[in-house]
Amino acid sequence: MSPATNAWPLGGPISAEPRINDRIRVPEVRLVGPNGEQVGIVPIGDALKLAQEADLDLVEVAATARPPVCKLMDYGKFKYESAMKAREARRNQAHTVIKEIKLRPKIDPHDYETKKGHVVRFLKAGDKVKVTIMFRGREQSRPELGFRLLQRLAEDVKELGFVESAPKQDGRNMIMVIGPHKKKSEAKAEKAAARGPREAAEPEAGDQG
Numbered sequence: 001m002s003p004a005t006n007a008w009p010l011g012g013p014i015s016a017e018p019r020i021n022d023r024i025r026v027p028e029v030r031l032v033g034p035n036g037e038q039v040g041i042v043p044i045g046d047a048l049k050l051a052q053e054a055d056l057d058l059v060e061v062a063a064t065a066r067p068p069v070c071k072l073m074d075y076g077k078f079k080y081e082s083a084m085k086a087r088e089a090r091r092n093q094a095h096t097v098i099k100e101i102k103l104r105p106k107i108d109p110h111d112y113e114t115k116k117g118h119v120v121r122f123l124k125a126g127d128k129v130k131v132t133i134m135f136r137g138r139e140q141s142r143p144e145l146g147f148r149l150l151q152r153l154a155e156d157v158k159e160l161g162f163v164e165s166a167p168k169q170d171g172r173n174m175i176m177v178i179g180p181h182k183k184k185s186e187a188k189a190e191k192a193a194a195r196g197p198r199e200a201a202e203p204e205a206g207d208q209g
Contacts, residue, residue, distance in 0.1 A: 019060040020075055021048065024068070032061070032071040041067060097184070098177070100130045103153075105145035116156055119178065123160040125191075126184030133174040146174040154178060 024044060031039035031047050034056060042050075051058040051072050059078075062069035099122040101115050122129045131153060133146035150167045157178065165177035180187070 019063070020057050021051065024058060024060050024070060026068055028067050029058075029060075029070040030065065030067050032069060034072045097127045098130050099127050100132060102132045102134055103149060105133055105135060105139050105142065105149060107149070116153060119153065119157055120160060123157060123178065123180045124182075124187060126180050126182055126187035128164065128180065129161070129178045131176045131178065135172050135174070140172060143169060143174060150174065150176045 026044055028041055028043050029047050031042050031050070033039050034054065039050075047058050047070060054072060056072045057075035058070050059073055059075050060068050061071050099118075101118055101122075103112070103115055107115070119129050119131070131150060133149060135143070135146065139145065147167050154161075154163050154176070159181075161178040161180050163176060164179035165175070167174055167176040182190075
């Protein structure tokens with residue numbers, strides 16, 4: 001285990017292995033208890049004794065502070081939980097799908113309802129939706145038309161999703177991202193429950209997952 005070279009915030013991600021227990025070679029430390037309580041500045045010997053009595057580790061969490069900040073914790077458990085959280089975050093990131101819908105600022109009512117239906121379907125499936133307003137010719141001088149259309153769409157689907165990225169101009173286009181209220185896993189579970197045990201065991205035709 002190599003000594004930490006950078007400080008890391010309490011409870012934050014670990015960029016390098018911190019020093020623990022007798023690897024912490026300083027005269028005194030600012031000690032934080034296992035529940036986040038501030039113990040104060042204590043000699044390193046006292047801090048190590050407290051850790052041993054509590055059957056915990058003394059972990060340096062802010063090496064560049066003067067004196068360094070150390071916390072009493074079960075370091076093995078902490079590392080395990082951090083690894084699980086990181087794995088879950090990667091899994092959720094890998095499953096994030098962004099669908100795209102393109103609209104014209106002067107879209108007719110029927111086309112609007114059709115496009116809105118697609119957005120509703122995507123959000124119900126737990127997918128994010130990137131909505132792009134495409135301006136052509138003189139329409140580029142009327143960005144407010146696109147902004148109002150995006151606001152209208154966000155309002156129409158607010159029960160299913162929220163504006164994750166507010167409307168912004170991108171060249172000739174205006175873009176907004178709507179995120180689903182429900183995670184993809186929740187949407188799938190609800191869909192399977194609605195189909196019933198017999199149907200849920202069979203893949204639905206055209207189901208993209």
